[in-house]
Amino acid sequence: MSHASNRPNSPSSGPRAGLDGVLAGETRLSTVGVTGVGLTYLGYSIEDLSEHATFEEVAYLLLYGHLPTAAELRSFRDRIVANRPIPSALCEVLERIPGRAHPMDVLRTATSMLGTLEPEQGPSDALRVSERLLGVMPSMLLYWYRFHQSGQRIDPTVGGSSIAEQFLWLLHGGPPEALQVRAMDVSLILYAEHEWNASTFTARVVASTLSDFYSAITAAIGALRGPLHGGANEAAMELIDRMQDPDHAEKTLLEMLIKKEKIMGFGHRVYKACDPRSDIIQRWSHKLCSATDRMLLYEISERIESVMRREKNIFPNLDFYSASMYRSLGIPTPMFTPIFVLSRLSGWSAHILEQRANNRLIRPLAEYVGPEMRPWVPIEQRS
Numbered sequence: 001m002s003h004a005s006n007r008p009n010s011p012s013s014g015p016r017a018g019l020d021g022v023l024a025g026e027t028r029l030s031t032v033g034v035t036g037v038g039l040t041y042l043g044y045s046i047e048d049l050s051e052h053a054t055f056e057e058v059a060y061l062l063l064y065g066h067l068p069t070a071a072e073l074r075s076f077r078d079r080i081v082a083n084r085p086i087p088s089a090l091c092e093v094l095e096r097i098p099g100r101a102h103p104m105d106v107l108r109t110a111t112s113m114l115g116t117l118e119p120e121q122g123p124s125d126a127l128r129v130s131e132r133l134l135g136v137m138p139s140m141l142l143y144w145y146r147f148h149q150s151g152q153r154i155d156p157t158v159g160g161s162s163i164a165e166q167f168l169w170l171l172h173g174g175p176p177e178a179l180q181v182r183a184m185d186v187s188l189i190l191y192a193e194h195e196w197n198a199s200t201f202t203a204r205v206v207a208s209t210l211s212d213f214y215s216a217i218t219a220a221i222g223a224l225r226g227p228l229h230g231g232a233n234e235a236a237m238e239l240i241d242r243m244q245d246p247d248h249a250e251k252t253l254l255e256m257l258i259k260k261e262k263i264m265g266f267g268h269r270v271y272k273a274c275d276p277r278s279d280i281i282q283r284w285s286h287k288l289c290s291a292t293d294r295m296l297l298y299e300i301s302e303r304i305e306s307v308m309r310r311e312k313n314i315f316p317n318l319d320f321y322s323a324s325m326y327r328s329l330g331i332p333t334p335m336f337t338p339i340f341v342l343s344r345l346s347g348w349s350a351h352i353l354e355q356r357a358n359n360r361l362i363r364p365l366a367e368y369v370g371p372e373m374r375p376w377v378p379i380e381q382r383s
């Protein structure tokens with residue numbers, strides 16, 4: 001049998017830890033950190049989108065490749081709202097998942113379960129599945145949450161006409177204020193898409209095997225969960241919660257930095273000078289903290305930022321000021337990363353479609369660093 005392969009015998013350059021700086025493919029969905037361009041979704045700047053668009057418009061843009069007309073947007077929103085109901089078998093599963101589970105695990109399990117109840121019927125079904133998930137994901141999350149918090153079986157179909165409004169409505173059990181809805185909507189826009197980040201790459205790897213849509217999304221949720229990626233917004237909140245005031249925050253941060261601890265919500269693999277999403281969410285955090293009498297939280301956050309800039313020259317990423325803003329919206333900390341899912345679902349879906357449209361199995365190489373070739377040792381001779 002021949003073992004001939006494409007593997008280079010002596011690679012010209014060694015592996016890049018964490019694939020840092022490796023160009024792994026093409027995308028037309030977003031630019032991240034391109035000099036003079038920054039973050040764009042299909043050519044629209046994140047500043048324009050967060051100022052003028054709604055999350056549903058952005059999700060439509062990502063899925064369909066163009067901004068919707070008024071009629072297209074109306075119809076898209078109607079379809080998302082119509083996709084809110086949860087199948088009864090899935091309600092039963094959500095009731096049986098422990099109330100102490102992490103909500104990211106709930107979303108991962110619920111997405112997988114939905115894939116057994118309503119499987120993707122071939123590649124032409126992908127857009128239907130992505131719209132279904134956009135509609136039902138907040139329902140699944142908050143059905144589970146409210147059932148275990150208060151024993152209530154909520155009706156997830158109520159809750160206004162947008163995902164932002166529905167999330168806050170179902171969470172708090174009543175209609176949110178317009179300012180809160182807009183803050184939530186902006187946050188969803190900022191989280192929607194970010195090129196070949198870890199969870200998107202995961203989704204594309206799964207899609208590249210010609211697996212189904214639900215498998216790709218379930219895997220992406222798993223990748224997003226970790227604190228080096230989406231889980232950083234929860235970890236940032238836990239850090240801020242430990243601080244009594246800005247001076248205490250400064251002292252604690254300095255101690256942490258001496259111990260070489262990582263400060264969650266800071267730094268980025270691709271951005272080198274700033275995360276353009278951070279300025280936007282920081283303004284919203286200020287607005288919401290001041291509207292809800294939580295300025296201490298904001299001042300502590302600001303002090304942490306200034307210590308990080310002064311001591312390490314490291315800037316906050318989107319996750320850092322998202323934490324104080326979500327707190328000002330009355331959102332429990334374990335819900336922070338799940339909100340990222342509700343939004344990034346749009347980016348993941350667009351990437352799965354893009355991968356499928358020009359697919360080649362994603363299968364890189366690894367440099368072997370294990371033992372030299374050695375003879376087989378029968379079991380009775382092993383020590």
Ligand code: ACO
Pocket residue numbers: 018227228229230232261262263264265266267268269270312314317318319
């Ligand atoms: N706190 C303290 N030091 C940091 C931080 C941080 N948050 N981020 C980077 N550094 C330091 C590292 O200690 C390292 O220093 P050294 O060279 O002296 O050892 C150097 O900067 C490079 O750090 P790496 O972790 O190697 O950078 P990498 O590109 O691999 O990581 C990452 C990027 C994972 C985002 C990193 O900055 C980090 O761990 N940040 C905290 C987690 C976080 O906020 N994740 C959210 C990412 S954005 C998002 O998902 C929306």
